[in-house]
Amino acid sequence: MSHFMSVLGLWMSVFFTFSIFSFLYKDNPFYKLAEQIFVGLSAAYWLVYLFYSIMLPNLFTKLISDFRGNIILLIPAVLGLMMLMRIIPKTQWLSRFPIAIMIGTSAGISMVRYAKSDLLSQISATMINPFAGETTSIVIGNFLLIIGTICGVYYFYFSKKQEGISAVPSKIGIWFLMISFGASFGYTVMARVSLLIGRLEFLLKDWLHIIN
């Protein structure tokens, strides 16, 4: 039985793989079917994952094992239920309270976190002595790091129209951004191609046994 189910599973994987790849030719019913199944499966996967990793250990298990000791957890539980009230039009306004708490908390957390890790630490990391490098390439690199950061930040300054001489740092900033986008593009290409190789390997090795 176990062998039959693993063979069935293999053929199911092959069917889904070909159904998705069929989109390269044109949109078709097989692709649409696989796409919707993917949406359904991933939604359920994350729901189950959420239930077992967040809701169960942080709320339900605590309330069931020691209700009196964790009675304060009824507050987020009620707030969560108020969030679900959004489904019913008449009680929709109740969801504003948990949303406001979530938005307020996340605004506070992000403000502090980004100010510390992204703003202050990045600025201090850029304040380096460019001549401190051991080799010429590091010294040049340090200069590029300082110039690129300053010009890049200047490019994102939209409060004043950038024209004439003030447009020069902005232009340099764009060049640095383009280099960074190129690097990210290269990494994305490599990641996607490795996924493609993985799928081809599955078809040729696990399914057809053409390669070892």
Add this chain to the structure above:
Amino acid sequence: MKRNLPLFFAFFCGILVIVSEFIPHRPFSMLIDTLQNWFMIISGFAIILGQISLFQSNLSKIKQKESGWIFYLAGLLSFCLMLIVGLLWGTQETGGIFGHGLKLQASLGAKPFDYLFDFAYMPLSATMFSLLAFFIASAAYRAFIIRSFESNLLMITAVIVILGRTSFGGMLTAWVPESYKFWQLPNLSDFIMEFPNSAAQRAIMISAALGIIGSSLRIILGIERSYLGSDK
């Protein structure tokens, strides 16, 4: 009450988190831990709300027999199947309502949830994302034919990074003498990643942080209130 009280809650929670950062002692340290725990639980309910909304939207499309309703039905069925097996027999680490389902495990070779994950979810997700390899190739072609200085800069960097991170790139420039080893593709790729790329990433991070701080302040002070929706 329907508008002002939520605004006060947002203000109170936001200020509490910020104050606790500057006073990391009781009661603030305790309050912030509690608030973060609540935040996680409420977020869980928010995700459940999203899933219910997805379910309702698919159900209404099926009821109204919109074009392609059969595909939405397949999506809904797969959603229910994965959810039910996950809740009944659990996942790899945890047991479900019916425990670990050892008999089912013996016949399937894995838990039903893991079986669906391995043979349906995983191939679907890997193939879906690998499709992007083809579309990226066409995007690269379009970027090449624009032929501006910026697009060339992007493509040349991409090519150097791709070649520099593979053994083929190293092989291509292996003949470059040791005194000019900076020009070997792996070294050039490392240089790009370490300096110009870091500079641009820093600029993006600093600018984005400034934007996030600004919008967080607007939310905490109640200037930005679009998240409350309309009164209708």
